[in-house]
Amino acid sequence: MTLSIFADGVENPANLARIADVARLLGAAHSSSIEGRLIAIENAADAREIYGRARLRDQTTIAVGNERRGLSPRTLALAAETLEIPTQSRTVKTLNVAAAAAVAGWYVLHGSARQTQTARPDFRRPSLFLVGRDHVEVGSSLRSAAALGFRDILLDDRGAGWFAGTAAHRREARAAARRHKNPLRVHRASADDLERFEEVVIVLPSGPANPLQRERLTRGRRQLIVVGSEPADLVHLPRDRVRTATLDLKTFDDPPLRLVASIVLAEIARQVGRRRRIAGRPTVRAPRYELAVRLAAAGDVLFVDPSRLLDY
Amino acid sequence: MTKSLGSDPRRIRAVRRARLPVVRARRPSPGRHHPASAADVRETLRSFGEDAYYGVVAIELRPAPATPKRLPLGELIGPGQIVLYDQPLPPWHLGFDLPADERSRLRAAGAITDREGIVGWPGSTLRRFMLAHVLAHELGHHMLQHERRLRGEAAARTRDHDARAEAIARRLRARLD
Numbered sequence: 001m002t003l004s005i006f007a008d009g010v011e012n013p014a015n016l017a018r019i020a021d022v023a024r025l026l027g028a029a030h031s032s033s034i035e036g037r038l039i040a041i042e043n044a045a046d047a048r049e050i051y052g053r054a055r056l057r058d059q060t061t062i063a064v065g066n067e068r069r070g071l072s073p074r075t076l077a078l079a080a081e082t083l084e085i086p087t088q089s090r091t092v093k094t095l096n097v098a099a100a101a102a103v104a105g106w107y108v109l110h111g112s113a114r115q116t117q118t119a120r121p122d123f124r125r126p127s128l129f130l131v132g133r134d135h136v137e138v139g140s141s142l143r144s145a146a147a148l149g150f151r152d153i154l155l156d157d158r159g160a161g162w163f164a165g166t167a168a169h170r171r172e173a174r175a176a177a178r179r180h181k182n183p184l185r186v187h188r189a190s191a192d193d194l195e196r197f198e199e200v201v202i203v204l205p206s207g208p209a210n211p212l213q214r215e216r217l218t219r220g221r222r223q224l225i226v227v228g229s230e231p232a233d234l235v236h237l238p239r240d241r242v243r244t245a246t247l248d249l250k251t252f253d254d255p256p257l258r259l260v261a262s263i264v265l266a267e268i269a270r271q272v273g274r275r276r277r278i279a280g281r282p283t284v285r286a287p288r289y290e291l292a293v294r295l296a297a298a299g300d301v302l303f304v305d306p307s308r309l310l311d312y
Numbered sequence: 313m314t315k316s317l318g319s320d321p322r323r324i325r326a327v328r329r330a331r332l333p334v335v336r337a338r339r340p341s342p343g344r345h346h347p348a349s350a351a352d353v354r355e356t357l358r359s360f361g362e363d364a365y366y367g368v369v370a371i372e373l374r375p376a377p378a379t380p381k382r383l384p385l386g387e388l389i390g391p392g393q394i395v396l397y398d399q400p401l402p403p404w405h406l407g408f409d410l411p412a413d414e415r416s417r418l419r420a421a422g423a424i425t426d427r428e429g430i431v432g433w434p435g436s437t438l439r440r441f442m443l444a445h446v447l448a449h450e451l452g453h454h455m456l457q458h459e460r461r462l463r464g465e466a467a468a469r470t471r472d473h474d475a476r477a478e479a480i481a482r483r484l485r486a487r488l489d
Contacts, residue, residue: 286389286390286391287388287457287465287466288387288388288389288390289387289388289450289453289470289473289477290384290385290386290387291384291385291386291387291446291449291450292382292383292384292385293382293383293385293410293414293418294381294382294410294411295381295382295406295408295410295414305343305344305400306343306400306405307341307342307343307344308343310343311342311343
C-alpha cells in the first residue's frame with residue numbers, strides 16, 4: 001500500500017512546502033500526478049465524511065485543491081471517492097489546505113470509527129493546550145480549532161508572537177487564523193497553569209506511546225490535551241495524571257504545529273461527536289400577527305354567527 | 313458600496329426587485345363574503361407602491377376560523393404570507409356591544425355603530441375597511457419583519473409591533489386618498 005498526495009492548483013508556496021511536510025510525516029509521496037485510486041478532499045454536495053473508513057489497502061492518491069477555488073472539476077470528475085472533513089463552526093468552515101491534507105491523509109492511512117452522535121458534545125470536549133513557536137503555524141492551528149468546534153484554547157506563546165509579536169507577525173498570524181470570523185477565545189497560558197486539570201494527555205507526533213485513537217478524549221473540561229510540547233516540559237505535574245499518546249507519524253525534526261494539531265483536533269472532534277440531527281425539517285415558528293375585532297362578551301354570552309343559526 | 317442589495321434603502325431595492333404577490337381567493341363560508349375581491353387587493357397593492365408589497369409572497373382570501381369573542385379580519389401568518397378573512401354580510405349582528413376603542417376604530421373606518429350590538433357598513437365602506445385598514449395593517453407587520461430580515465423571531469414585542477404596523481398603515485392609507 002502506498003499513499004500519494006496531489007496538490008491540485010495550490011498557489012501559496014508555503015502551503016506547498018507544508019504539503020510536502022505532510023507527505024514526509026505520513027510516509028507518503030508528494031506527487032504531481034495521480035497514481036492508483038483517487039480520493040478527492042472537497043466539501044462537495046455528495047462527499048462522504050472522512051471518518052468511519054477502513055485502513056488503506058491499495059495504492060491511493062489523495063487530492064487537495066486550491067486555497068480559494070478548491071479542486072478543479074477535472075480532478076473531481078476523475079475521483080473514485082470524495083471525502084470531506086466535517087466542521088462544526090458556522091463561520092470557519094474550512095481548514096488550511098496543508099492541515100486538511102494532513103487530516104485526510106492520516107485518516108485514510110489509519111482508518112477510524114464513525115463520528116459519535118451525542119446530545120451535548122460541548123460537555124464532552126476536553127481543554128486544549130497548544131505550544132507554538134511560529135506565528136503562522138499557531139494561526140493555522142487556531143483556525144482548525146475553531147472549525148472543529150473549539151471555543152477556548154490555552155496558548156503557550158513561545159516566540160510565535162500571537163500576543164506580543166511585531167505588527168507584521170500578528171497580522172500574518174491573525175490572517176492564518178481567519179480571525180475576522182473566528183470567534184475562538186485564546187487564553188495566554190504556560191505549563192505552570194496546568195495543575196488544575198485532572199488528566200493531561202500529551203500528544204506526540206511519533207514515538208512509543210498509546211495510539212491517539214485508543215485514548216479517550218471525551219472527559220470534558222477537566223481533561224487537557226497538550227499539543228506541541230514534550231513530556232519533559234510537564235515534569236512538575238503528578239505522574240499519575242499525565243498520559244502520552246502518539247500519532248504514529250514518521251520521525252521528523254520539529255513537525256509543523258498546524259499539521260499535528262489539526263490531526264489531534266479532528267480526532268477529538270470525532271470522539272466528542274456532533275449533535276444528533278433531529279429527523280425532519282426543523283420547525284421554525286414564525287411570529288403571526290392577527291387583526292381582529294374584539295367583542296365585549298360579558299359573562300356567559302355566546303357569540304353565534306347568524307348564518308350558523310340559519311343553517312341550524 | 314453603491315448599488316448593493318444589502319445596503320440600498322428598502323424603497324430603492326423594492327423598485328428594482330418587488331413583484332406583485334399572488335392573490336388567491338377561496339370560497340367564503342355560507343352566509344359570508346369577501347368584501348374585497350382579489351382584483352381589489354391587487355389594485356390596492358399597486359396604489360400602495362412597491363415598497364409596501366416588496367417581499368410579500370402571497371395574499372389569500374380565506375374563510376375565517378371559528379373563534380369566540382373576536383371577529384378575525386386578517387393575519388400575517390408567516391414571512392410574506394398575508395391572509396384576509398371572509399366577513400358576515402352587513403349589517404353585522406354581534407349580539408352584544410363592542411368595547412369603546414373597537415367601536416371608535418370601526419366608526420373611523422365608516423361603520424355605523426349607533427345601535428347596540430349592530431354594526432352597519434353603508435356603501436363600500438366595508439370593502440375600503442378591509443383594504444385600507446386590515447390589508448394595510450398586515451402589510452405594516454410584513455414590512456417590519458421584512459426590513460429586519462427576520463424569519464423565526466419578532467422584530468419587536470407584540471404591542472410595539474402592532475403600534476408600528478398601524479403607523480405604517482396610516483401612511484399607506486394616505487396614498488389611497
